[in-house]
Amino acid sequence: MEQHRLDKLEKIKEQNQQPYVNFHKVEHDIIDVVEKYKNVEKENLPEQTVIFDVAGRIMAMREFGKTAFMTIKDRTGSVQVYVKKGEISDEDHAIFKTSDVGDIIGIKGFLFKTKTDELTICAKQYKMLTKALRDLPEKWHGLKDVETRYRQRYVDLIVNDEVKETFRKRSLIIQKVREFFIGRDFLEVETPMMHPIVGGATAKPFETHHNALDMPLFLRIAPELYLKRLVIGGFERIFELNRNFRNxxxxxxxxxxxxxxxxxxxxxxxxxLMDMIEEMICGIAVSLNGKEKLTYKEKEMNLKRPWARMTMHDAICSMTDITPEMLKDRASAEAAAKKAGIHVDNSWGKGKIIMEIFEELCEHELFNPTFIIDYPKEVSPLAKSKADDPETTERFELFMGGFELANGFNELNDPMDQKERFEKQVAAKEAGDEEAQMMDTDYIRALEYGLPPTAGAGLGIDRLVILFTDSQSIRDVLLFPHMRPEDID
Structure with missing residues (x-):
């Protein structure tokens, strides 16, 4: 904490004033005042007897003897304030003299325009609402201070309007996603975030322990198996905006x-489902940008439908020098992978090797929206196999900007087939694969009651926000990203 601010804090208390007010009601948002009067001629502004009541954080101050100009900002915008001794009471002026950039104040005053035609509130009453004890950075250095920005997001938001805009867009995107599904008669549901059995995706979970039940629990890596239980129960169109956790x-x-x-x-x-995703993302683009386009990494991405769809095999063979013959069996696929410098584990089958080849050589090249379809069964334990090719599943992933955005498939609804695949996952886990799924016998039991022909998908909200805000990192679109602990002075 800065000593000069602590000294001013004591002066406020010495004047029998409260530096941290319990409640303060304001009559006007700053934007309402500015938008209504910024283009009004000086002589047409309201009479000085018309008082405007606003509050906000001091973002800048310039003192000139007995007068001062300051800029204050609330959640809606900013406005200039003029403070002059004599216009406010001596008591209020004494409080004003304890003010610093970063403090939150309440102002009541009339409107006028300066010689430079800037709309300004001339203070008639001045009140300290919250005394800030740390200085705001004089100049925020963007990426040079990236660690500080993520750790102290509250400061980042105070001084960086572009960051605020990112999170406003995030909120709007989530709102549009929710409206999209509700408008198509989908029911929004909530499923558990602590699971007794890891399932729904291949990932390493976070583990905890429930003391009362004396049992291990896992933070969910995906809500899939619970959501499909609901489809079995008769909720035939459902969605969940959910948090997932992967270690x-x-x-x-x-x-x-x-x-x-x-x-x-x-x-x-x-x-x-691919058609739905195209419609949803294009709708968001129109809401945010007014057109079915966005700019990402200084390149324009055209979202005009229909989007490209190609099989994983076709993608590999069209984007690399690997031929279909090189993918016909495990041995040739392994040779192709190793030639490309890709590590191959002895436990992997042909499908896993092909998946690794695609991820290493092709994924990052897919800038414009592209659906990669028909994934190997080995890497798709919950997806339905193709009728004419049992080792390939009816699955897709959407790639935009060089990374995966969504994953979906026709759901496996054969309980015996699902049990067999779970058994293979259990064997993989016992062999050391920390990301393999566990056997979920209750889910098998649920399938035995009958899951109708169903398709399901998941779309990453954080990654979608990255695209629509042209952000560099997922940390830029998370208000409080995970970081290593720090020592705080």
Whole structure:
């Protein structure tokens, strides 16, 4: 804490004033005042007897003897304030003299315009609402202070309007996603965030312990198995805006805690879900940008429909020098992978190797919206196999900007097939695969009651916000990203 601010805090108390007010009602948002009167001629402004009541944080101060100009900002905007001894009481002026940039104040006053035609409130009453004890940075250095920006997001938001705009857009995107599904007769539901069995995706979970039940629990890596239980129960169109947790590394695209929208639609298929995603994202683009385009990494992305759809095999063969012959069996796929410098584990089958080849060589090249379809069964334990190719599943992933944005498939509704796949996952876990799923016998039991033909998908909200705000990292679109602990002075 800065000593000069502590000294001023004591002066406020010496004047029998409260530096941290319990309640202060204001009559006007700053934007209402500015938008209504900024283009009004000086002589047409309201009479000085018309008093405007605003409050906000001091963002700048310039003192000139007995007068001062300051800029204050609330959640809606900013306005200039003029303070002059004689216009406010001596008591209020004494409080004004204890003010610093960063303090939150209340102002009542009349409107006028300066010689430079700037709309200004001339203070008639001045009140300290909250005394700030730390200085705001004089100049915020953007990426040079990136660690401080993430750790002290509250400061970042105070001084950086662009960051505020990012999170306003995030809120709007989530609102539009919710409206999209509700408008199509989907029911929003909530499912548990603590699971007794890891399932719904291949990822390493966070583990905790429930003392009263004396049992381990896992923070969910995906809500999938619970949502499909609801489809079995008769909720044929459902969605959940949910938080998932995966005990994995940090990167520009990964955070241990992240937000997704996941939805299930009985009597639809994965092609129908791809159509829905196109419609939803294009609708968001029009809401935010007024057109079916966005700019990401200084490149324009055209969202005009229909979007490209290609199989994983076709993507690999069209984007690399690997031929279909090189992917025909495990041995040739392994040779192709190793030639490309990709590590191959002895436990991997052909499908896993092909998936690794795609992720290493192709994924980052997919800038414009592209659906990659028909994934190997080995890496898709919950997806339905194709009728004419049992080792391939009816699954898609959407790639935009060089990274995966969504994943969906026709749901496996054969309980015996699902049990067999779970058994293979259990064997993989016992062999050391920390991301393999556990056997969920209750889910198998639920399937035995009958899951209608259903397609389901999940879309990463954080990554969608990255695209629509042209952000560099997932940390830029999370208000409080996970970071290592720090020592605080």
């Amino acid at each position: 994995e590394g940090l990167s520009t695209r990964h955070n241990p805690e992240f937000t997704m929208v996941e939805w299930y639609n009985a009597y639809n298929d994965y092609h129908g």
